[in-house]
Amino acid sequence: MTGILPRTSEVWHWLWVLVEAGLAHLWWIALAALVAVVVWVAAAVWWRRQAVRELAGRTRVELVPAATFDPELTEVGRVAGRLASVRSASGTLPRRAAAVRIRVAAGEEGRLHYWWEGPERSAGVLRQSGYRRVEVVAPRTRSERRWRIRFADAAPLKRGGSW
Template sequence: MTAGLVGTVTSYADGLLAALLAVGAGWGMYAVRQRRRATAAVRGRVRFELVPAETFDAAEQEIDWFAGQLASVPVAAGSIPRRAAGTRIRLTCADGLMRFRLEGPARAASLLRMPGYEQVEVHDAEQARASGPLRVRFEGAPPLPVRGGAQ
């Protein structure tokens, strides 16, 4: 029985090797294509800056709605690779100014541009950077000193 199995495998060895090579080449081409699609999608991401009003105080419903909005970004982005479909939230602080930025796929730009909170404006991040720093003052908290000792 073992001899018959070995004989059958050796008689089909050339065909099996060719099929294995074809599957490997197909998988390799698919992987290269997906990588190129992901690279193009990451290169074309959009960035928005959320600027709250001085009286901004988010309600729990607004927070839940905004989280649901961000969770639906990969669906709105369509058929792009999963690693390029995610949303990134960046909180940065420079010179005492905190910035809240959203970054996501260009295909979902309209969803990211929608204001998630009632008292928050959404600006294009490049325009916000060009217009200069945006100051937000919180009630009851003194402003941080600006570098160089000026207020």
């Protein structure tokens, strides 16, 4: 070795030693790679089944505001913070199973109805409305019809794209 850098012949020698050792133990390397792939696939399948199981048992809460419902900005911020905490209250779940869905529709007499859907584990957080003059009621049974939202003449956005 001269100075800081080794001679070129020494570098090639040690690289060749590493290649020979790798070839001598190639089956170990292949076995380790195979085990890693099998573990990864098993974990991915388990994670997907976990998400499907959680999505099948979601909690739905119906909120019916009074006719004089007019929330203040601080109240809206507080409720938004509570809805954001649903994910942490539900524990370790796949991202799509821990999401909160908010639905709004006009009910009888023109009153708005809100539905909050989320993981069953965080049902307690969902049942606390946080708004004054809002009644939390047990939701009616879900209809068997699945609603589909379709956009005519609109191409879907690419994932991660901008508006």
